Amino acid sequence: MTVLRFENVSKQYPGGHQALVDVSFAVDEGEMLFVTGHSGAGKSTLLKLIHLSERPSRGAVLLGERNLQRVRGGKVALHRRQVGVVYQDHRLLTDRTVGENVALPLILRGTRRAEIGKRVRSVLERMGLGHREKALPTQLSAGEQQRVGIARAIIAEPPLLVADEPTGNLDPTLAAEIMELFAGLPERGTSVLVVSHDLALLKRMRKRVLVLDHGRLVDDISPQDLAE
Numbered sequence: 001m002t003v004l005r006f007e008n009v010s011k012q013y014p015g016g017h018q019a020l021v022d023v024s025f026a027v028d029e030g031e032m033l034f035v036t037g038h039s040g041a042g043k044s045t046l047l048k049l050i051h052l053s054e055r056p057s058r059g060a061v062l063l064g065e066r067n068l069q070r071v072r073g074g075k076v077a078l079h080r081r082q083v084g085v086v087y088q089d090h091r092l093l094t095d096r097t098v099g100e101n102v103a104l105p106l107i108l109r110g111t112r113r114a115e116i117g118k119r120v121r122s123v124l125e126r127m128g129l130g131h132r133e134k135a136l137p138t139q140l141s142a143g144e145q146q147r148v149g150i151a152r153a154i155i156a157e158p159p160l161l162v163a164d165e166p167t168g169n170l171d172p173t174l175a176a177e178i179m180e181l182f183a184g185l186p187e188r189g190t191s192v193l194v195v196s197h198d199l200a201l202l203k204r205m206r207k208r209v210l211v212l213d214h215g216r217l218v219d220d221i222s223p224q225d226l227a228e
């Protein structure tokens with residue numbers, strides 16, 4: 001099953017040059033991959049097209065069977081619930097506890113309270129934060145805050161999780177820990193797409209890597225091709 005598909009996608013910003021040029025690729029269920037490339041290569045634009053904060057100028061983006069071209073108006077919010085997002089700066093609500101932050105996607109869905117409590121505890125446990133449910137985000141370390149961001153992104157079990165430089169603010173050891181958490185998600189049914197320009201990390205992870213260069217997809221490297 002294909003979770004995400006880009007079909008000949010180009011994006012030209014008004015007045016700007018081409019951010020993406022004829023980009024095609026597919027992500028399978030249970031797959032984890034990276035997107036890399038120089039600054040300005042088009043990585044953020046690719047994420048924005050998935051999240052529908054931008055629209056392609058040409059081509060199509062499909063999430064599962066759904067052509068996102070047809071997702072308009074009030075349906076955009078529904079679409080966004082199907083994509084978990086992890087940000088570099090994690091964007092946690094600082095006046096809510098860790099548990100309340102993680103619960104948000106389920107509250108939006110109208111999940112029952114008792115069920116929410118159970119799932120919050122379970123996902124925090126998985127992220128190694130079982131003891132931090134009542135803490136405020138500001139009381140946590142950078143690595144812990146990022147793990148809360150991941151917990152919030154996966155609690156509703158989206159088919160796809162996207163992350164934009166999720167380890168950009170972390171030292172190499174913490175970055176590796178966070179990446180291992182991402183790597184464990186596909187076996188639970190969530191495909192993972194991570195934007196990163198940390199080449200050392202990409203090599204170590206041995207996952208598929210898409211390389212963007214001036215908006216073009218110039219390489220699609222399979223894990224077997226990644227040398228030591």
Ligand code: ADP
Nearest residue numbers: 013016018019038039040041042043044045046
């Ligand atoms: P990356 O995330 O790889 O750094 P971006 O997707 O942010 O690349 O940018 C790709 C290109 O599109 C760059 O040349 C950038 O200047 C341009 N760009 C990005 N956002 C906009 C925008 N809102 N308006 C005009 N040009 C933009």
Ligand code: ADP
Nearest residue numbers: 063066070071072075076077078079080081082
């Ligand atoms: P269907 O899949 O047959 O469209 P659903 O029950 O999945 O039916 O969706 C009900 C309504 O919500 C439909 O109008 C559908 O287009 C919209 N919808 C559901 N999920 C999404 C999504 N991920 N993105 C956009 N719209 C959605």
